[in-house]
Amino acid sequence: MRIIRVLSVFGLLAAVSACGDTLEEQAIIGGGAGAVTALALDGNPLVGAVVGAAGNVVYCEYGPGKC
Secondary structure (H helix, E strand, C coil): CHHHHHHHHHHHHHHHCCCCCCHHHHHHHHHHHHHHHHHHCCCCHHHHHHHHHHHHHHHHHHCHHHC
């Protein structure tokens, strides 16, 4: 059962992964992905949103050619 949950999380992240054009869009997209991932893994969605937002902003700002 756990493997199904993990695979669905990876599929969800692949589906919603995007950088966004502005800093605000990057934070919103990353925060949404982080919150959903945290919920899928029975974690804290607020912490997931913060980590996801920060991670997406850093990734997009410092590696813009990858987005």
